[in-house]
Amino acid sequence: MTATKIAILGCSGRMGRLLVETGRADPDCRVVAGVEGPGSKALGQDLGALAGGSPLGLAVTEDARAAFALADVAIDFTVPAASLAHAALAAESGTALVIGTTGLSAGQLETIGAAAARAPILRAANVSLGVTLLLALVEQAAVRLPAADYDIEILEMHHRHKVDAPSGTALALGEAAAAGRGVSLEEASVRVRDGHTGPREAGTIGFATLRGGDVAGDHSVIFAAEGERLELGHRASNRAVFAKGAIRAAKWLAGRPNGLYAMKDVLGL
Numbered sequence: 001m002t003a004t005k006i007a008i009l010g011c012s013g014r015m016g017r018l019l020v021e022t023g024r025a026d027p028d029c030r031v032v033a034g035v036e037g038p039g040s041k042a043l044g045q046d047l048g049a050l051a052g053g054s055p056l057g058l059a060v061t062e063d064a065r066a067a068f069a070l071a072d073v074a075i076d077f078t079v080p081a082a083s084l085a086h087a088a089l090a091a092e093s094g095t096a097l098v099i100g101t102t103g104l105s106a107g108q109l110e111t112i113g114a115a116a117a118r119a120p121i122l123r124a125a126n127v128s129l130g131v132t133l134l135l136a137l138v139e140q141a142a143v144r145l146p147a148a149d150y151d152i153e154i155l156e157m158h159h160r161h162k163v164d165a166p167s168g169t170a171l172a173l174g175e176a177a178a179a180g181r182g183v184s185l186e187e188a189s190v191r192v193r194d195g196h197t198g199p200r201e202a203g204t205i206g207f208a209t210l211r212g213g214d215v216a217g218d219h220s221v222i223f224a225a226e227g228e229r230l231e232l233g234h235r236a237s238n239r240a241v242f243a244k245g246a247i248r249a250a251k252w253l254a255g256r257p258n259g260l261y262a263m264k265d266v267l268g269l
């Protein structure tokens with residue numbers, strides 16, 4: 001079997017460096033390019049050394065188009081504006097693209113969906129197996145626990161560097177709960193509580209966000225009723241679980257027909 005050629009977009013970031021390390025350690029993969037944005041201090045540095053390993057003989061580049069041309073699949077853990085530019089390059093080249101970036105607006109998600117008509121694109125707010133299963137469990141619980149009795153609250157905690165809130169995973173869990181209840185998350189969600197809020201409105205889905213230290217990613221979905229509370233949750237011990245999930249998704253995606261895929265497709269859930 002020939003190795004899947006992978007380009008890492010955002011290669012000097014927390015996830016990017018781990019993806020280089022995980023990709024190069026995988027015998028079924030070959031890391032062929034690392035891309036950073038204009039002005040990054042990483043430009044020109046050796047990609048392997050940047051990721052804390054031995055040199056790879058590849059200099060970090062800002063030429064994302066050239067990286068797409070070299071790769072079977074590109075992996076994007078960057079920022080929303082860069083992810084959109086990368087989706088456009090995927091559409092132009094037909095190269096597969098895994099997007100793990102969170103904090104994308106509804107309009108940006110729509111643009112990515114449109115790009116997926118011209119390239120295989122997988123987008124997932126969380127590429128771990130555990131969270132992928134949790135999404136299905138939350139939807140099931142929301143189907144079975146009546147909205148009049150069970151209040152849904154979603155709590156997440158992440159490291160102090162995280163820039164978007166609520167996390168992409170928390171929002172995906174909210175979407176799963178809303179789908180289970182047959183409602184729109186946009187209409188049901190309560191993202192902020194402050195001051196004299198009045199009593200909780202039945203059927204709403206609340207979000208609470210904590211930030212601090214080095215927490216890799218904790219999520220809980222709480223179904224709270226009179227007399228009992230069901231909690232479904234996930235804790236990532238470190239980011240390695242995300243790097244492994246993204247590399248697995250990339251190998252699965254390369255060579256697939258054009259279209260928008262999710263992590264549940266990779267895992268057959």
Ligand SMILES: NC(=O)C1=CN([C@@H]2O[C@H](COP(=O)(O)OP(=O)(O)OC[C@H]3O[C@@H](n4cnc5c(N)ncnc54)[C@H](OP(=O)(O)O)[C@@H]3O)[C@@H](O)[C@H]2O)C=CC1
Binds near residue numbers: 079124168
């Ligand atoms: N789906 C999942 O399972 C997971 C998703 N994430 C998400 O991944 C994203 C990145 O997280 P993390 O690695 O912690 O963040 P970092 O800030 O550490 O990394 C992002 C990297 O992208 C770079 N970047 C910015 N613009 C461009 C561009 N135009 N082209 C190429 N690279 C660019 C940044 O460079 P610079 O710093 O110079 O701007 C930085 O190196 C976040 O949205 C996060 O929520 C994280 C973990 C798991």
Ligand SMILES: O=C(O)C1=N[C@H](C(=O)O)C[C@H](O)C1
Binds near residue numbers: 169
């Ligand atoms: O920024 C992070 O670190 C993470 N972001 C993702 C999210 O927003 O859900 C996934 C994971 O929890 C780590």
